[in-house]
Amino acid sequence: xxxxxxxxxxxxxxxxxxSEQVMAVVLFWLFFGLVVIGLIFIGVMRxxxxx
Amino acid sequence: MISPGVLWTVIAxxxxxxxxxxxxAARANSGTAGDYYIGGRDIGGMVAGLSYAAxxxxxxxxVVLTGLTYRGGVGAxxxxxxxxxxLSLLVIFAPRFWLVGKRWGFISPAEMIxxxxxSRGVARAMALVSIVFLLPYCTTQMAGIxxxxxxxxxxxxxxxxxxxxxxxxxxxxxxxxxxRSVAWTDAALSVVMFVSGLLAVGFAVAALGGPTxxxxxxxxxHAEWLGxxxxxxxxxxxxxxxxxxxxxxxxxxxxxxxxLFILRDFRAMRRMILWVMGxxxxxxxxxxxxxxxxxxLAPDLENTSMATPALLSSGVIPVxxxxxxxxxxxxxxxxxxxxxxxxxxxxxxxxxxxxIEDQSDARQIFAGRVVIVAVVLFxxxxxxxxxxxxxQLAALSAAGLLVSVPPIVGxxxxxxGTAAGALAAITGGAAVAVWLAIFQGISVFNPILPFAVGxxxxxxxxxxxxxxxxxAKALDFQTEIADELARxxxx
Numbered sequence: 001x002x003x004x005x006x007x008x009x010x011x012x013x014x015x016x017x018x019s020e021q022v023m024a025v026v027l028f029w030l031f032f033g034l035v036v037i038g039l040i041f042i043g044v045m046r047x048x049x050x051x
Numbered sequence: 052m053i054s055p056g057v058l059w060t061v062i063a064x065x066x067x068x069x070x071x072x073x074x075x076a077a078r079a080n081s082g083t084a085g086d087y088y089i090g091g092r093d094i095g096g097m098v099a100g101l102s103y104a105a106x107x108x109x110x111x112x113x114v115v116l117t118g119l120t121y122r123g124g125v126g127a128x129x130x131x132x133x134x135x136x137x138l139s140l141l142v143i144f145a146p147r148f149w150l151v152g153k154r155w156g157f158i159s160p161a162e163m164i165x166x167x168x169x170s171r172g173v174a175r176a177m178a179l180v181s182i183v184f185l186l187p188y189c190t191t192q193m194a195g196i197x198x199x200x201x202x203x204x205x206x207x208x209x210x211x212x213x214x215x216x217x218x219x220x221x222x223x224x225x226x227x228x229x230x231r232s233v234a235w236t237d238a239a240l241s242v243v244m245f246v247s248g249l250l251a252v253g254f255a256v257a258a259l260g261g262p263t264x265x266x267x268x269x270x271x272x273h274a275e276w277l278g279x280x281x282x283x284x285x286x287x288x289x290x291x292x293x294x295x296x297x298x299x300x301x302x303x304x305x306x307x308x309x310x311l312f313i314l315r316d317f318r319a320m321r322r323m324i325l326w327v328m329g330x331x332x333x334x335x336x337x338x339x340x341x342x343x344x345x346x347x348l349a350p351d352l353e354n355t356s357m358a359t360p361a362l363l364s365s366g367v368i369p370v371x372x373x374x375x376x377x378x379x380x381x382x383x384x385x386x387x388x389x390x391x392x393x394x395x396x397x398x399x400x401x402x403x404x405x406x407i408e409d410q411s412d413a414r415q416i417f418a419g420r421v422v423i424v425a426v427v428l429f430x431x432x433x434x435x436x437x438x439x440x441x442x443q444l445a446a447l448s449a450a451g452l453l454v455s456v457p458p459i460v461g462x463x464x465x466x467x468g469t470a471a472g473a474l475a476a477i478t479g480g481a482a483v484a485v486w487l488a489i490f491q492g493i494s495v496f497n498p499i500l501p502f503a504v505g506x507x508x509x510x511x512x513x514x515x516x517x518x519x520x521x522x523a524k525a526l527d528f529q530t531e532i533a534d535e536l537a538r539x540x541x542x
Contacts, residue, residue, distance in 0.1 A: 001136070004136065005133065005136050005298070008129065008132065008133055008136060009129075009290070009291070009294070012129055012278075012279050013280075013287050013290070016278070016279075017279065018278075022270045022278070025125060025129075025277065026125050026277055029128050029129050029132055032132055033332050033335075036135060036136045036138075036139065037332060039139060040138060040139050040142055040324065041328075043139070043142035043542065044142060044320075044324050044325070045321070047146070047317050047320070047321055047540055048540045049317045049318040049539075
């Protein structure tokens with residue numbers, strides 16, 4: 001998750017800054033949001049529910 | 052402009068709807084303090100998740116975030132998604148909060164931290180610092196209600212009438228049955244927020260010729276808004292300055308971290324997180340698209356915080372959707388306000404007032420109710436007065452509340468952390484926050500502010516802890532819940 005968060009900042013402001021693809025930053029951040037959802041989902045699905 | 056009469060009718064229907072839900076929720080209360088403040092630790096995942104979402108996603112989203120998008124473009128999306136990524140902290144901390152809360156009967160996060168370090172002073176400091184930064188945040192919610200209702204009616208509804216309406220609703224829903232009425236009304240309000248936002252965005256995009264045309268025009272006319280730093284607002288330092296403290300919102304803001312005590316079981320915890328995640332991601336997209344649509348439908352606004360009112364008045368959104376969205380924004384503000392009021396009530400009743408823990412449940416609930424009334428009246432008064440110091444403290448709230456994060460992390464992961472270290476982290480960090488922002492005039496857009504506050508707090512926590520010894524009555528969370536964490540396969 002730490003890597004994802006760092007990428008969520010570094011990629012738009014580094015790799016994609018000045019990109020000719022106008023929608024590149026938007027699409028990257030949408031992808032980033034989905035990755036975050038995926039990682040959190042994996043994190044909570046391993047929990048055992050027993051009381 | 053919306054007719055005041057029409058808007059009053061809609062607000063009256065909204066109030067009746069909320070009152071019915073709150074009254075039904077009140078039936079389940081048993082009269083104990085634990086029941087009043089945290090719903091007897093028996094709230095299911097969906098209600099907890101929607102309540103969490105309504106509390107955390109305030110009027111900020113459809114007013115301020117849309118304004119930031121209008122002014123600076125999709126940097127607002129990135130900022131909000133970094134905040135969203137902070138929900139991942141729940142995977143680590145939600146099981147720990149819940150397990151220790153259940154084991155020792157904690158009702159507020161401050162009470163938990165005080166017990167962990169064996170110091171009532173730590174609990175009191177954390178509660179007071181939270182109050183200092185959260186009260187102004189309440190005021191901004193109230194001010195938002197006032198500006199929205201008076202703005203869309205062209206002053207037909209006065210600022211006083213609007214604020215009084217918000218105050219009555221927030222107060223009643225929090226007073227009636229505490230967490231149960233707050234959680235149930237929050238859950239219903241979150242649906243109103245989401246549906247109204249979705250409808251409004253749908254009509255705005257349709258007015259621009261549909262999704263393809265909307266994106267095409269955006270790329271042609273406002274290409275700069277689709278990148279970073281965009282037209283100017285979202286420079287790298289500004290992005291970091293705003294994102295860093297908001298990433299820790301889940302831990303730093305007691306009105307949301309207290310929600311981790313209310314859950315019935317691990318299944319409810321998982322469902323809560325999934326609901327918050329789904330709501331948060333979609334609602335973020337709604338707010339940002341709304342801002343980008345305003346850019347095209349209501350161009351050249353000087354005051355970008357007026358993007359939402361301008362779009363609502365532009366004539367492209369049907370009146371019934373405008374009314375629904377107004378109720379949605381009202382819902383967002385009230386659900387945040389009543390949750391904060393309830394949490395502050397719990398912290399003062401349990402952590403600040405000496406000896407109250409030995410009092411009867413009725414007295415603890417009464418103390419909390421008095422505080423809730425005081426909080427709402429405070430927020431209302433200062434919303435009407437529009438005091439500059441309140442605005443400054445509200446803007447500072449995210450950075451200021453960071454000071455509770457090191458003691459919280461240390462509570463679960465560093466046995467060597469001491470009461471003196473936690474106290475130094477909270478008070479020292481808060482002092483630095485106020486000094487930099489109020490006396491040195493350092494803006495919340497300057498990364499020096501959150502990093503200085505966070506750095507001071509971490510530094511003091513570590514150094515003072517190493518220089519002092521843990522108290523004899525300090526609790527060892529790590530050892531005490533290790534077996535339970537393993538049994539539940541929590542990280």
